[in-house]
Amino acid sequence: MITELGHFALVLAFGVALVQMVVPMWGAWRGRAGLMAVAEPAAAAQFILIALSFGALMWAFVTSDFSLQLVVANSHSAKPMLYKISGTWGNHEGSMLLWVLIVALFGAMAAWFGGNLPPRLRARVLSVQAAIGVAFLAFILFTSNPFLRMGTPPFDGQDLNPLLQDPGLAFHPPFLYLGYVGLSMAFSFAVAALIEGRVDAAWGRWVRPWTLAAWVFLTIGIALGSWWAYYELGWGGFWFWDPVENASFMPWLLAAALLHSAIVVEKRESLKSWTILLAILAFGFSLIGTFIVRSGLLTSVHAFANDPERGVFILAILGVFTGGALVLYSLRASALEAKGVFGLLSRETALVVNNLLLAVACFVVFVGTMWPLVAEMFLDRKLSVGPPFFNAAFTPFMVALGLILPIGSAMPWKRAKIMRALYPLRYAFLLALALGGLAFAMQAGRGLLGPVGLFLGAWLVMGTVVDVMQRLGRGPGKLRRLRRLPRADWGKATAHGGLGVTMAGIAGLMAWAVDDIRVARIGEPFDVGSYTLTLRDVSEVRGPNYLSTMAEITLAQDGAVISTLRPEKRFYPVAQMPTTEAAIDYNLARDVYVVIGDAQDGGGWAVRTYIKPMTNWIWIGCALMALGGVLSLSDRRFRVAAGARKQPAGVPAE
């Protein structure tokens, strides 16, 4: 019964979305306030209906309702409750429902909190947002309906893929989707502005919080996914340049670019048409990501559904939205006149360079991801494009970005003098250089990767500190000024510092990781790096829905035991699948990562040990970037924007 209600709510939501798509747009065109006002209640109703539908599906998973095909294929009665809940979106149909729920959520948020938008713009934004909802609701209802019943329900389900039975699944996809779909807001704003033919500072101010929020969610989602892969897949990789990872990374890069170019629109009324283009492309890449995951076009560890029919449907959605928006863009972009004038050397220019590097880096990832397909279709060459390519072709852009970032952010708007921007940074630069040099001297004959990464990290972090100190000016009262610094400035400093921390972490991990593979006998200690490990015991343990071979390994340094690690090898009988559960001793300087393998013929067990320096910096840096975004979002400017507009138009002169 609840399932039917959920199904019905979904169909109803589709109807509401259709109304929300057509009526306000018509009203905005005709200037009829009554028709435009349909948008808000419709957005709210659409969200509530989809939420009901999603709740119904979750209920079916929680109660293990095996009369639903989807529950049978992805759940099992013995599965722990957390994974029953997160299993709702651990499959193609459910994750699409989550996707469209978030589309509707953002639409409803724009309706609830968009009170300060001009009514016409708001109507158009909500209408475009509803169009996205219509497309994906149709996709769900016609090709991927989660509410299909079984003819004869089985006694139990086929269980969720064991790799997905992890707290990571509970958080990684929702955050990622909040990010992907959050970009739809920027898209809707861009299309509405194109229809309107007007982009001004106010538009930049409205679109920025949405983009910022999307970027924060995307950052958290990607970082969680990377961390999950790191501890779950059993060899400690954190990024594989897998097509699906790239699919989430490309919108992230473009959202970062959009974030910065929208600042130029807001503050200086320049770069308008580029910003609109970026907004369209950022969401376009989100759709491409969806297409890659769902079509099975590119082989990937993430692929959900390998169904050509679904692929074609999403390709059509991609074509209509991106293509349509780009056509609109080509017709209207010339109407967007830039106002601000600035010198060749200025904050504006620095932000243009930022956009250039991010956009081209995104392009490199895109070409690398699609190249195997292109080569197979047009060149008749079956080839792979893997991590070595991306590491070589992508990294230089990030190095360049890291190098110019502190200089660019020290430059003033309009006109800058290069020496005045560089001068305060001199100690930071020298110190960073010294740190890089020290690392190079100490590592004895390894590559440049580690030292360069450490240099960039230190340069970014210290450059940020110098930037904040510059804002405080000279003379007394610094502390007071520090307290008064706008949150946006704190956000900027935190996020830029976070980028540095992440860069240093990635370089440190990739350059200085040590690994060891051996047969360990119980009770016989062995050395890896400066650590001594001893396999104490191996035992069979029974989990709620798996069997585990659990080892007990003590980790010691200089004779003192630091911790006891319990790596596991699990077997999930229902899915007939083994997984490895690494045991990790975390700290800021390094992770000790231990994996247990098979029993060996001559006695003993295979054990892999990795010492991974600075790994946690990667995720701490990501957390800082996200925190920076949140700080910036909480800036007074965004909170009071609504009130500020209501002031009388003529401000008395002082």
Added chain:
Amino acid sequence: MKRLLLILTLLASPLWAVQPDEVLDDPALEARARELSQGLRCLVCRNESIDESNASLARDLRILLRERLVAGDSDAEAVDFIVDRYGEYVLLNPQATGANWLLWGAGPLMLLLAGGLGVIYLRGRARSKTPSEAPLSAEEEARLRDILDR
């Protein structure tokens, strides 16, 4: 039942990424093998190198690669040996031959193109005069004087 499951566990247990018995005695040779195998794709997996993969084919390739290195092949010879048998598809690092230069050149070319456009735009911005910089109208002059004199 429990025993049966345990047997199943052992039967289905993964062939693990690099196994201890594969590791070569010569650490220098082993380091080379690890380095090379990170650039070779496991053909039956989804985007994993043979160094990371648990598949038995990956194990065979790892052993084959090590045999070649022990036999005295250079890095390039050993990789060529595998490419000859399994095709270009095994290379995770695509060769810069034929049309592949487009792949490798895409980034630098795009940077040049976009950089050129960017410079044109920036120069335009630096030179253009906007309405705000146009001289004040008589009306505005009067208002300005009014404000300043107040």
